[in-house]
Amino acid sequence: MPYPVTFLSLGPGDPELLTLQAVRLLREADVVMVPRTGDRSRAADIIGDCCAADKVHSYQLPMRREREDARAVYDLMGHDAAEQYRQGRHVVVAVEGDVGVYASIHYVLERLQEEDIPVQQVPGIPSFIAAAASAGLSLISQNERLVVLPGDVDIEVLRRLLTGRHVVVVMKVSQCQQVLKDYLLQYPDTVCHYFENVGTAEAFHTTDHATIVGREMPYFSLSILYPA
Numbered sequence: 001m002p003y004p005v006t007f008l009s010l011g012p013g014d015p016e017l018l019t020l021q022a023v024r025l026l027r028e029a030d031v032v033m034v035p036r037t038g039d040r041s042r043a044a045d046i047i048g049d050c051c052a053a054d055k056v057h058s059y060q061l062p063m064r065r066e067r068e069d070a071r072a073v074y075d076l077m078g079h080d081a082a083e084q085y086r087q088g089r090h091v092v093v094a095v096e097g098d099v100g101v102y103a104s105i106h107y108v109l110e111r112l113q114e115e116d117i118p119v120q121q122v123p124g125i126p127s128f129i130a131a132a133a134s135a136g137l138s139l140i141s142q143n144e145r146l147v148v149l150p151g152d153v154d155i156e157v158l159r160r161l162l163t164g165r166h167v168v169v170v171m172k173v174s175q176c177q178q179v180l181k182d183y184l185l186q187y188p189d190t191v192c193h194y195f196e197n198v199g200t201a202e203a204f205h206t207t208d209h210a211t212i213v214g215r216e217m218p219y220f221s222l223s224i225l226y227p228a
């Protein structure tokens with residue numbers, strides 16, 4: 001019986017945050033598929049010490065808001081994963097973060113399920129959990145509620161949640177950076193922890209509003225906001 005196609009969560013960027021299960025699966029895999037943006041694959045950087053380079057197949061993803069081109073790449077990954085599976089190979093699709101948290105790689109998983117190809121999903125450490133730990137934060141406590149939002153938030157949503165005693169995580173904050181900046185200018189008492197490239201050598205963290213407002217936010221950025 002062939003292995004199921006494994007969708008493997010790698011965590012935010014630090015190879016030491018890989019789970020023991022992730023390391024074992026990477027070593028056992030025949031093929032490891034990873035996404036790539038530009039000339040670099042963050043996933044390939046994370047797994048470099050865990051599997052041979054000739055196992056790794058990378059797929060170039062366009063980083064645009066229009067998703068048609070990205071869907072075409074995901075369709076190709078799904079086709080290739082299905083072919084490798086049918087040939088009896090153990091296929092791992094490895095992505096940074098957690099496969100179940102705002103991960104568009106789920107398009108590939110769902111395509112395989114539609115073809116009745118067995119899949120399994122292996123959890124990892126989400127970037128906002130790693131970010132909170134790196135800053136020594138208690139992410140939520142007592143009666144607080146945690147809300148995790150994608151990068152399409154607006155000022156009124158932030159105001160309503162934060163005045164309602166919610167702790168708010170905004171993922172992909174680069175997509176709504178002007179909203180975040182305007183909110184901090186309008187509500188200067190807000191406690192905002194801003195992070196970039198968590199778990200990598202380029203990691204950055206600040207709570208200074210002026211720095212946040214003046215910063216151009218990259219794709220791998222997030223914020224954690226606490227009620228004033």
